[in-house]
Amino acid sequence: MERALPKHIAIIMDGNGRWAKKRLLPKKMGHRAGADALKNLLTNIIEKTDIEHITVYAFSTENWKREKQEVDDLMKLLKDYICQYIKDNEKNNIKIDTIGDISVLSEDLQKDLAHLEKISSKKTGVNLHIALNYGGRDEIVRAIKNIANDVKNENISIDSITESLVSSYLDTREYNDPELIIRTSGELRTSNFLVWQSAYSEFYFSDKLWPDFTFEDLEEAINVYQKRERRFGGRLDS
Numbered sequence: 001m002e003r004a005l006p007k008h009i010a011i012i013m014d015g016n017g018r019w020a021k022k023r024l025l026p027k028k029m030g031h032r033a034g035a036d037a038l039k040n041l042l043t044n045i046i047e048k049t050d051i052e053h054i055t056v057y058a059f060s061t062e063n064w065k066r067e068k069q070e071v072d073d074l075m076k077l078l079k080d081y082i083c084q085y086i087k088d089n090e091k092n093n094i095k096i097d098t099i100g101d102i103s104v105l106s107e108d109l110q111k112d113l114a115h116l117e118k119i120s121s122k123k124t125g126v127n128l129h130i131a132l133n134y135g136g137r138d139e140i141v142r143a144i145k146n147i148a149n150d151v152k153n154e155n156i157s158i159d160s161i162t163e164s165l166v167s168s169y170l171d172t173r174e175y176n177d178p179e180l181i182i183r184t185s186g187e188l189r190t191s192n193f194l195v196w197q198s199a200y201s202e203f204y205f206s207d208k209l210w211p212d213f214t215f216e217d218l219e220e221a222i223n224v225y226q227k228r229e230r231r232f233g234g235r236l237d238s
């Protein structure tokens with residue numbers, strides 16, 4: 001029997017730089033094409049699937065190591081797309097929020113993100129979680145600090161610290177872990193994405209560069225996922 005569709009898919013959208021390089025274009029054109037690929041995918045997801053959550057890796061805590069020009073271009077692109085999503089909010093059916101430490105982003109961008117989160121909060125088509133200045137380890141460190149503070153202030157006891165309590169201190173606390181994680185561009189690593197949450201996720205790696213990834217490719221990833229056996233450490237035959 002085929003498994004049900006995943007409710008939460010997370011995507012490491014990698015390969016924008018190589019996509020641009022292949023075409024002798026500046027990197028920012030690759031990032032732009034990548035943002036367009038996401039937009040197109042979301043339209044299809046809403047129209048054709050019951051997927052409830054999509055988490056996308058847009059900027060990692062390590063991506064600050066890139067040249068200033070590329071980081072600036074990425075922030076500018078982000079701003080453009082956030083403004084576009086704000087403008088299109090009436091016709092879109094996407095509820096948008098972020099994971100990651102956005103407190104270091106420009107105040108302007110933080111304001112736009114807060115506004116978009118607010119005006120899209122009643123949308124029902126799909127929940128889009130954008131990972132921005134996100135790192136799985138950073139998220140866990142922030143959670144540990146908050147837990148330690150709550151122990152110190154006697155809001156919780158040490159004995160109450162369980163896996164589910166830790167989950168409740170993470171940025172993803174309001175929804176379940178992804179059943180499926182997709183990474184494009186042929187790289188076989190997680191690059192600090194959803195470190196805690198991916199403990200039992202299925203991984204699907206595509207050789208396609210992110211701007212070339214289509215809804216058909218997503219369907220293929222889901223097909224493969226549906227054929228996998230998920231055992232969670234147990235046995236299926238007993």
Ligand code: IPE
Pocket residue numbers: 013014015016017018019058059060063074185
């Ligand atoms: C992914 O594309 C987007 C970000 C990391 C922001 P890359 O820019 O990493 O693309 P490649 O890996 O250089 O091809």
Ligand code: IPE
Pocket residue numbers: 012013014015057058059060063187189191
């Ligand atoms: C992961 O891609 C981060 C994003 C897609 C935003 P990277 O291109 O930054 O990862 P590495 O450097 O190849 O591990």
Ligand code: MG
Pocket residue numbers: 014015016
């Ligand atoms: Mg990359």
